[in-house]
Structures are given as structure tokens and as C-alpha cells.
Amino acid sequence: MAEINLDWPNIGFAYRETPVRFVSDFVDGKWDEGRFSTDSNVTINESAGVLQYAQTCFEGLKAYRTEKGDIVCFRPDLNAARMAESCKRLCMPVFPVDRFIKAVVETVKRNADYVPPYGSGATLYVRPYMFATSPVLGVKPAVNYQFRIFVSPVGPYFKGGAKPVSIMVSDFDRAAPHGTGHVKAGLNYAMSLFAIEHAHELGFNENMYLDAATRTYVEETGGANFIFVTKDGKIVTPKSGTILPSITRRSLIYVAQNILKMDAEERPIPFEEVKTFAEAGLCGTAAVISPVGRVTYEGGVINFPSGMEKMGPVLQKLYDTLTGIQMGRIEGPEGWIVKVC
Ligand SMILES: *Cc1c(COP(=O)(O)O)cnc(C)c1O
Numbered sequence: 001m002a003e004i005n006l007d008w009p010n011i012g013f014a015y016r017e018t019p020v021r022f023v024s025d026f027v028d029g030k031w032d033e034g035r036f037s038t039d040s041n042v043t044i045n046e047s048a049g050v051l052q053y054a055q056t057c058f059e060g061l062k063a064y065r066t067e068k069g070d071i072v073c074f075r076p077d078l079n080a081a082r083m084a085e086s087c088k089r090l091c092m093p094v095f096p097v098d099r100f101i102k103a104v105v106e107t108v109k110r111n112a113d114y115v116p117p118y119g120s121g122a123t124l125y126v127r128p129y130m131f132a133t134s135p136v137l138g139v140k141p142a143v144n145y146q147f148r149i150f151v152s153p154v155g156p157y158f159k160g161g162a163k164p165v166s167i168m169v170s171d172f173d174r175a176a177p178h179g180t181g182h183v184k185a186g187l188n189y190a191m192s193l194f195a196i197e198h199a200h201e202l203g204f205n206e207n208m209y210l211d212a213a214t215r216t217y218v219e220e221t222g223g224a225n226f227i228f229v230t231k232d233g234k235i236v237t238p239k240s241g242t243i244l245p246s247i248t249r250r251s252l253i254y255v256a257q258n259i260l261k262m263d264a265e266e267r268p269i270p271f272e273e274v275k276t277f278a279e280a281g282l283c284g285t286a287a288v289i290s291p292v293g294r295v296t297y298e299g300g301v302i303n304f305p306s307g308m309e310k311m312g313p314v315l316q317k318l319y320d321t322l323t324g325i326q327m328g329r330i331e332g333p334e335g336w337i338v339k340v341c
Pocket of ligand 1: 060184185220221222223224225244245246247248249283284285286
């Protein structure tokens with residue numbers, strides 16, 4: 001059991017400082033051996049690449065307390081691989097996959113008291129990230145970088161937990177057609193904040209982005225992918241080169257096809273088709289699966305009656321299976337669960 005006693009069901013999704021973080025520096029063309037630090041502040045040069053040209057990217061995964069009391073992580077190898085892709089796209093050095101996984105495990109272990117208890121509804125969010133530390137003025141990649149991992153206990157991403165989320169479709173685009181939409185980086189988030197704030201002001205929880213090139217296909221929200229269920233019970237999720245390849249979404253498709261023996265496909269989804277779906281949800285590490293109750297767009301409103309009070313039955317089955325694997329109630333596919341301690 002966790003020694004730290006917080007009001008777990010009500011902690012919300014917010015930064016909460018924990019004792020230990022991992023820090024490694026890229027200097028002279030290589031990563032140092034790394035260290036664990038109790039200092040939560042970062043001191044960098046005023047002209048550091050991250051401050052001037054936004055050379056930074058991040059990852060997000062969770063550590064879970066299982067039914068048996070173990071602490072585990074979910075598929076950290078995929079976060080390591082995705083971060084490597086983000087780094088390459090932003091001209092940053094890759095932090096090796098094996099070292100990434102080891103550093104995640106060690107950082108979680110050193111903050112084990114902050115992993116919320118099984119069944120509390122809270123989990124430990126793990127945030128690996130990298131940024132350019134050395135000064136730049138001309139537009140070019142920096143020379144030195146820092147890779148860090150901190151952890152923070154979190155509750156559900158959306159207030160009210162499994163309550164339906166209402167979404168608006170605005171004129172804002174999340175990413176340029178051939179830009180960095182597939183990269184998990186602050187630059188995309190910075191560009192999405194205005195749309196999210198706009199949606200909040202109008203009383204919606206989130207904004208649905210359409211593809212910037214034609215504005216006809218469903219993309220994603222600021223921080224989660226979409227997953228839909230057709231009237232005949234098939235799972236569908238958008239395929240696009242300009243959305244973030246969600247590990248949750250990929251895992252859900254695998255679970256649907258291989259464990260629940262359901263039909264599941266990834267394909268372009270015209271916005272026109274959304275009104276024909278039986279269920280809609282947002283998926284991601286933070287959102288897990290959050291049901292969408294309503295989508296409001298210029299031409300009208302789409303309601304998902306199945307998800308107005310809670311999650312629809314098909315998404316609920318997917319949710320129960322995925323979280324069952326993460327919390328150790330269900331045996332997952334090989335390699336999905338990495339034991340911390
Ligand atoms: C992190 C993220 C997601 C969710 O990905 P997961 O790997 O499932 O956590 C979706 N969209 C964006 C833009 C993201 O940054």
C-alpha cells in the first residue's frame with residue numbers, strides 16, 4: 001500500500017511534485033550515464049534552443065498498482081520508440097530505448113510510495129521529456145540536450161471521471177497537413193491551447209480537429225485519439241498521418257481483434273459518418289477511454305444516446321479489458337506489462 005495518503009479519488013489531473021526524478025545530459029555528442037535528483041528545478045541558458053525554437057518533445061505513460069500489490073508499467077517500449085521518432089523529427093538526439101525503459105522503471109521505483117493504491121481510481125503518471133539546453137540564435141538545432149523523467153500521481157483526466165465529454169468542431173486546425181501532427185511535442189500543444197480554451201469558454205470539454213488539408217476527415221482532440229463503434233458493433237478509429245499514434249488506441253484495436261474477437265479497423269473517417277455511429281470515445285493514456293456524449297458542429301449536434309449517462313456497452317467492454325490488463329486482473333499479451341517492483 002502507498003504510504004502517502006492523498007484523497008485519491010479527488011486529486012484530479014495535475015502536477016504534484018514527488019521526491020525523485022531522472023536526469024541525463026547530452027554533451028560532447030553523447031548521453032552521460034544519468035542521475036537521480038531531488039531538485040525539481042531546471043536552470044538553463046537564456047537562449048537555450050528549447051526557449052527560442054521550441055526544440056522539445058515528451059512522452060506520457062502510467063504506472064499502476066495491481067490487485068496483488070505489485071507496481072507495473074504499460075508498454076514503455078512503445079513510448080521509447082515513439083519518443084525516438086519525435087526526436088528525429090525535431091533534430092534532437094535519441095535517448096536509447098533500453099535506457100529509456102530502465103530509467104522509467106527506476107524513477108517509478110524510487111517514487112513507489114506515490115503510486116496510488118489499487119482500486120483508488122488514481123494512477124502514477126510518468127512524464128519523460130527532452131529539451132535543447134545550449135544557446136542558439138541562428139535557426140539551427142542546439143548542440144546540448146537534457147532528458148528527464150518525473151512522475152506525478154493523477155486522477156481522471158476529465159472532471160467527473162466516466163461522465164460523457166461534449167465536443168465542438170471549430171475552424172482551428174491542430175497541425176499542418178505535412179507538419180508535425182504525428183510528433184508528441186509541446187509545439188503542437190502550444191498551437192492547440194487557443195482552440196481548447198475557445199471550446200471551454202463555449203461550455204465544451206474539448207475540440208475535435210478535422211484534417212487541415214480538406215476539413216472532411218476526423219483527426220483527434222488536443223491530447224487524445226477518437227474511437228467509434230458502428231451500429232453493427234464494429235470498432236473504427238481514424239487513420240491519418242497527422243495525428244499522434246496513440247499507444248492506447250493501438251492497444252485497444254489489438255484487444256478488440258485478438259482478445260474480444262471483435263471487428264476493428266483503422267481507416268479514414270469522414271466527419272459525415274460520425275452521425276451514424278452508436279458510440280464515441282476519446283482514448284489516450286490520460287483519457288483512458290472517456291465517452292463522448294455530444295459533438296456540436298456548425299451544421300448541428302450529434303448525440304450519442306448510448307453514452308449520455310455513462311460509457312456505451314462496447315466501449316465499456318474495451319475499457320474493462322484494457323484496464324484489467326493494466327491492473328493485473330487479466331493476463332495481457334506478452335511484453336505489455338513491465339514489472340517495476
Ligand atoms: C499523447 C497523445 C495522445 C494519446 O496517446 P497515448 O499513447 O495513448 O497516450 C493522443 N493525441 C495526442 C496529440 C497526444 O499527445
